[in-house]
Amino acid sequence: xxxxxxxxxxxxxxxxxxxxxxxxxxxxxxxxxxxxxxxxxxxxxxxxxxxxxxxxxxxxxxxxxxxxxxxxxxxxxxxxxxxxxxxxxxxxxxxxxxxxxxxxxxxxxxxxxxx
Numbered sequence: 001x002x003x004x005x006x007x008x009x010x011x012x013x014x015x016x017x018x019x020x021x022x023x024x025x026x027x028x029x030x031x032x033x034x035x036x037x038x039x040x041x042x043x044x045x046x047x048x049x050x051x052x053x054x055x056x057x058x059x060x061x062x063x064x065x066x067x068x069x070x071x072x073x074x075x076x077x078x079x080x081x082x083x084x085x086x087x088x089x090x091x092x093x094x095x096x097x098x099x100x101x102x103x104x105x106x107x108x109x110x111x112x113x114x115x
Contacts, residue, residue, distance in 0.1 A: 003059065003101075005030035007037065015045035020052045025059040025101070031067045038071070038090065046087050053093040060098040068092055 006024030011017075018041045026034070034052070041048050052068060054060055072090040 003027045003030060005033050007034070009037070009041070011041065011044065015048065017049040017051070018044075020050065022052065022054050022057045024057065025061075026054060026057055026064040026068070027059070027061045028063040028067060031064045034068070035071065042088055048088045049091070050088060051091045051093065055093050055095050057095070057099060059101045060095075061101075062098065065092075065094065065098065 003025035005022070005026065008021040008023065010019045010021070020034070020037060020041075022034075024030075038050050038052075041050055054065070068090075069092065072092055
C-alpha cells in the first residue's frame with residue numbers, strides 16, 4: 001500500500017502557533033517529511049507552538065508516533081533535519097485507538113471486515 005502523508009496546515013496570523021492536521025498515513029518514513037514541515041513552521045517564527053492533530057489520520061504506525069513523541073519531549077529524533085534543537089513546542093493530538101493500515105485489514109468475500 002502507498003502510505004501518503006496528507007496534511008493541512010493552519011498558521012495563526014501572529015505566526016505564534018500552527019496546526020498540522022494529518023489526513024493520510026503517519027509512518028516511520030513519513031515522519032521525516034512531517035519533521036521538515038515542522039522545521040519550516042519554525043522558520044516563520046522562532047518559538048512557534050505547533051500542534052500535530054492525528055485524530056483524522058487513516059493509519060498511524062506506532063514507530064512514527066514514537067518518533068513524533070520524542071520530538072514533542074525535546075529528545076533527539078535521529079534525523080539531520082533537527083541537528084539544531086527545535087525552538088518551540090510540539091503538542092500531539094492522538095486518537096484513543098491508533099487506526100490500522102487499511103491494507104492489513106482482512107476482508108471477507110463481500111468486502112466486509114472479517115471478525
